[in-house]
Amino acid sequence: MKKILSAFVLLLTLTINAQLKSPVEFLPAYGKQVTYYYQLESYFAYLTQNSQGIQHRPYGQTTEGRGLNTYIISTPENLKDIENIRQNHLYQAGLSDVKPSATSDKAIVWLSFNVHGNEPAAAESAMNVGFELVNPNNAATKEWLQNTIVIIDPCLNPDGYSRYGNWLRTVSGKETHPGISDREHMEPWPGGRQNHYGYDLNRDWAWQIQQETQQRMLVYNEWMPMVHVDVHEMGYNEPYFFPPPAEPMHDYITQSQKDFHTAIGEMTAKNFDAQGWSYYTREVFDLFYPSYGDTYPTFNGAVGMTYEQGGIGAGRAVQMDNGGILTLQDRITHHTSAVLTAVETAAWQKDKLVKNFRTYFKDSREHPKGKYETYIVKNSGKTEELAKLLTRNKIQYAYANESKKLSGYSYQADKDKDFTLETNDLIISVNQPKAVLTQVLFEPVQRLSDSLSYDITAWALPHAFGVESYAVKRDIQVATKKEITYKGKFEYERVYAYYVPWNGRASVKVLSLLHKNKIRVRSATKPSLYRGIKVSPGDLVILKGDNPNISQFEQTMSVMLEGKRDYEVIESGFAVTGADLGAESYPLLEAPKVLLLSGSSVSATDFGQAWFYMDEIIDYPVSIIDADKFSRIDFTEFNTIILADGYYEFSDTEKMQLDTFINNGGKVIAMGGALNIFEDRTSYSLTRYASDAGKAIEKELDDKESLDARYFTSESLLRRELSMSVSGAIVENVLDGSHPLSYGLGNSYFSMKTSSSRYQLLKGAQNVAYVPSKFKSFGFIGSSLKRKLPNTVTFAVEQKGRGSVIYMVDNPLFRGFWESGNLLFSNALFLVK
Template sequence: MQPRLSRKSVFRKSSAWVAVTAALTLCTTAAANQIVPDFPDSDYQARVASVEDILGYPLGTRISSPEQIRRYYDYLASAHSQSIRLVPYGESWQGRELYYVVISSPQNLARLDSIESNMRALADPREINDNRARELMRDTPASVWIANSVHGNEISPAESSMALAYHLLADRSSKTQQLLENTVVYIDPLQNPDGRARFVSRYYATVGLDHSADRLSAEQNEPWPNGRTNHYLFDMNRDWLALTQPETRGRIAALQQSFPLIFVDSHEMGGDLPYYFSPEAHPFNPHITQPQREVLEWVGRNNAGWFDRFGYDYFTREIFDAFYPGYGASWPLYHGSISMTYEMGSSRGHQFRTRDGKVLTYADTVQQNFVAFMSTIELAAERGNELKQRFYDYRKNAVEQGSRGDVRSYLFPATRDAAGHQKLAAVLSEQGIEVHRATANFSACGNDYSEGAFVVNAAQPTYHLIRTLLDDNVPMDDDFIAEQERLRANNLPDQIYDVTAWSLPLMFNLDMNTCNRAPRVALERFEGERIARGSVAAPDASFGYIVPWGDMAGVRFLSAALQAGLHVRSSDLPFTHDDEIQYPAGSLIVSRAGNPDDLTAQVQRIAEASGAHVQGVDSSWMRSGPNVGSANVQTMHRPNVAMLWDEPANVLAAGSTRFVIEREANYPVTAIRPAQLRSADLSQYQVLLLPATAGGSYSQALGESGRENLRQWVQRGGVLITLGNATRFVVEGEQPLLQSSLEPKAQPSEVSGRDTSVAEIITSDAQYNHRIQDASADPDWVSGVIARVNVDQEHWLTAGVPERVHSMFIGRDIYTPLTINHGRNVANFAAADEVLASGYLWEDNRHQIAYKPLVMVQPQGRGMVISFTQEPNYRAYVDGMHVFLMNAIFRGAAQAQPVR
């Protein structure tokens, strides 16, 4: 490598900055001696200010905050606008602007709109022919999108983005100039600014006289919640499937404006590992094509060449697979781009001592990311023509496959759960999938559909994404499955990295049919919002209003009505009004009596915002079912809802639970730490939720005093709701709050009943495998499947919930059913031959899960315990369970009998 040229400062530092810099030198590390970026033959020009010039410290010597990173990019965009453009694309929950920058030659940047228009044209082969496509490809440079630090505590990628931007703008070498002429480089510096801000502030709050490299130090161990997640504690690298977070939605919209040919999702992992890059581990999603996998190999080989040149270690084809479509490194693949994960071993601070005794510095990590980024841009520049052709071919072949496959259309009747269908149609549209609505009644493949049914034609450029999101099941390779079974049989860890099921229609619990032809009906393009505008029929009706229950529109109406102080009642049973309209159990009744004079205006306002369709009625008379004054019609109180917050709660479980209640149901939640729950007066709260844990114990965190405090609160009329493995807390102890128990792994009789004191002769592999089983073992861990669940229709907790729903099943917790004298099992997993709806489930688990409870309710004094044995809010994408949870909160509070 050529010797590096010195930088020249072009900005005078203030005396305050000098003082700060002087103070920082007291705790600098070896990172200060490493110059970043470092690349062969670079010729940096003083006209471009470095990070040190703008921020006051050399790159890699301090972990920059979101505000500092933004300050540097603001400088670049202002001072060098001919070569870099800053583009806002959204806002985080905490109000930080999300943005990306575009860097290229001045000539390319001047026609950026045209370049992006060309890519959008190439993305739809239905509108152009091959000759036009070749013209567009000749006129369009290659493009690379580098997305950084979606996990806020994965710190080096965001810093490395500044190294890359500086290098591309300041280096006048012919090599870099050629790269800029042949590529457009998109950089998303910081995908998760809220999480990074949390990490940076907490990290520097722990620093003493020097930065510690000890993995036991406070600097290397973040408090709860760590910086990985965004404000609502979501792992946004799992959110590209359902788009629950504004950061993800903005990013996906931006990508569909530019369709980059290569997308890099830059992460960090444990500091004892070297660098990871593509190709990915098995299994591959079957909708990732062989040409795409070939390009992943190209990228990996080019990276390897540069890492060999610099002497950096790396690994490929291990740990990180390409099966689950909800990663940033996966989703663009189903649009025809090439996307991949880069993982740098993290210093998690200024320095980290690895297990082999080496000290990994922050500057090391920033530099290695920078080299990987440069290698990727080089590959794109050199093979841009092939990349463009493969992108176009992918989209063209997708249309052809969708037009001739066994599944040519997906049909959603939308006769049940209108709000759920509306939301799913919107999510699919946001993903770039064309969704239509029928303008008349029609029949297709033996089924009848009404006007308004949703239709997704498979003959689209997004065919592979459609199949991935909508098919009931996406299979893993048979040889991969066989290997996992072999590992399990030998008590070795399996290699399944994430969930094996994610079908959106199943998780939304919506009716969907497939058809081998496109329906013959006039269609209109759906471009609606996630929540349709609600309505009120007969708003001047003399008695009041009825709101059907069973979807989130009704939940949002109830939430808003209670917060507005309206008097609302809800029926435990279905009923038919005098006008012959049938209403499901749970339906809301809002009478004029007992409500304010402006009730009509309030109901109309709430209906429009919530999406609910409200029916005005002149009479309270019911043709069947309970009348309004029946004991089976409950007054809905406005509950104060609390949830446990902090260790040992699982960060993701706590965040998704709070998000679903606050942002899907629009109802406030008070977060309370375990220390307060041990002895606090909880009488002002009617509902308390315990989210799943991350492996710790609520019994230990709350202690006996906390358990007794909760017991007395429930006895006095509180509703305690446990989610997922938090249910362990209520089944533990000498006087459990719930009369269920965790099951051990079901064993064959020859294992569970064997006499280990008697010698035996082993004559087969099967006998040997039985012989070595642990009779007291827990069930095998399930990575994540979608299970069918049967729902008891004769309990108030299941009001508006259909007879069958779908739940995620993850982990190994299986509970014994409640006996009838203690409570009710209101939802149970289906029989063994039908319990698996999607994914891969170990055979032993499939049999043991059958008929076991998903939801249990047990009265306790004036209150009750409601337990969901699996998380109903997992990643906030199991929408089909939302009404069930809201029943537990709102209807549970109405059924309890506290002293009011």
């Protein structure tokens, strides 16, 4: 009876699998229209319910509440043993101490689709790839999966994908319109590329600022794939791109990883040649910046790869420059072929992949690739956020539990120095599984093989976090502990005031909370000393006498300060040295009432970074109004306006409204292109050149370069254009430490410069941060631009009437991970009058 029942179950299973529907059978409009996200989830649910070759592993939700999902695909036999296979994979590579039961080795392949929402053919092809992998009638994929585990993440950015798809369906009629003038090829602001907060999730792999990335990387680190394919689209006139990638390629990429790129290229080219499809390799898409969906996996031992199909702006169908019509189905077909070829190549090279992956981690521990073996970060308020970043990346660290004299490279001084390792300093050794990723993120200088880079070329975390740091060439031996230990609070008999040091994100969140609860706060403008408590400029003081309406002051403050363990109680306002707490050196802070402008004249990404900063980093209320509604704003409701980078087209009347707002006591924080609103306007100090002589000197330099260019070849002209560019480099700035905009930042500020925009030091304004005549820099800056950067301002404050304008030439909120920039922006928002 049991044999009959088993045979019946087997027959039923085979019958179900044999009838498995393809996406075009399950979704009537598949290949003709972008799929709703719920339909995409429904199709994968259908595959999971009707095939023994796929398992669903949800891993979280987006900001807008959509599901984030992975699907594990292999043979039914492999899936029954899947946890053992995973554990064995990690254990054999030295990434886990859990020893599993004996099992055979498998190639682990992770396929990521649609990190950019308006590249829909990626998610659409994920359904087709998933179907072909579980299709019982596909003999080839059944063979591949004997040796391969495939993990599919069909849509990394469901919010952006839905925003784009819902819009496209709204503007679509029965007929397609290949002509580029039709509205289905003119996506409105902010577009679907980014996630809810306007972040480019493909630049967030290492920093993990966004919740989609944070949740995904928890699962990624549980698997640590050997191959990672990142599926994209680009401009619709472009042929298909697949590996090998372009230069610059980071020095830490191994030969075995490059060899697999070549194997992939050869296999994919063979398939594309047979179909007559256009493609290219080794151009544009490099492997340098560590936070992409190809580079980040690469620095975690995988073969990371970008696949790009022409299609952005194509809608359902578009006429290309060559006269051909590119359809959504064409894009799906190309992606499906390329991605399945990657799986095939991984299955074919399984033994090599397994061996090379294990060798990667063994070699990285035994033979460090970089110059340094230990990184020391001095304890400060910003160290806590750095430790969180390391934890998210599974980078091991510890805290010093003793003092020790050492010598090493100083990031801030850009030279070797003696220093003292002290208790609670952060220690990161490269003697760990994530050695390569650690060195990529901490090495002071990354060699750039080609200046024509796709993204930023410097990112060293000590500069991003603005913390005194050192790199040591050896693995140091010192007593350590797992957590920072705090000294006990000073004993007190009565509460006169609470003291909160202004030293990082936690301080800002406390101030945000206090303002939201209408608790009055003061900020120090000069150093003072109170019984054991040293107060520095920017530090917060909450006086009991300023808050008479709070009946249970001590109990309320204990709740408000829960997240700031280094606060203290002050018993008396009488200073040992410096100013008493009642002096003018402790002005009351005004709670910001913030307006952020949005809309088509504003960079969606830069707007999103400001919005995310307000919503998630400091949790402070912000009103958002489209810039084209500017004339309808009731300015009495606000005292602070944030203008993110953009191309604002204010009328003269609207500019006068902004002038009146500032003169009446309002504050404007203008970033990047928003500075054009004030440039060369009467009564404002913002000009490109401080004098006619300065303008003449730069013109003379430009004229000389133009004369020299007469002898350039066509090829060298491209390089000449690079001489005035910067894709992203770290530039040293001198700080005016006495100004509130610089509080908590130390003696210098390293800015992430991503544009050639520059202004000579301003007259009639406070040049709080500027590039000195002999500045330090890291990463590529064009030679011509580098000559023109000295004595240019990066952050300045101009008082106008009773208000002020804060000029930000560089974006301190860049991608959310520039922690010293987050604090500088917090100064602008809360401390600058």
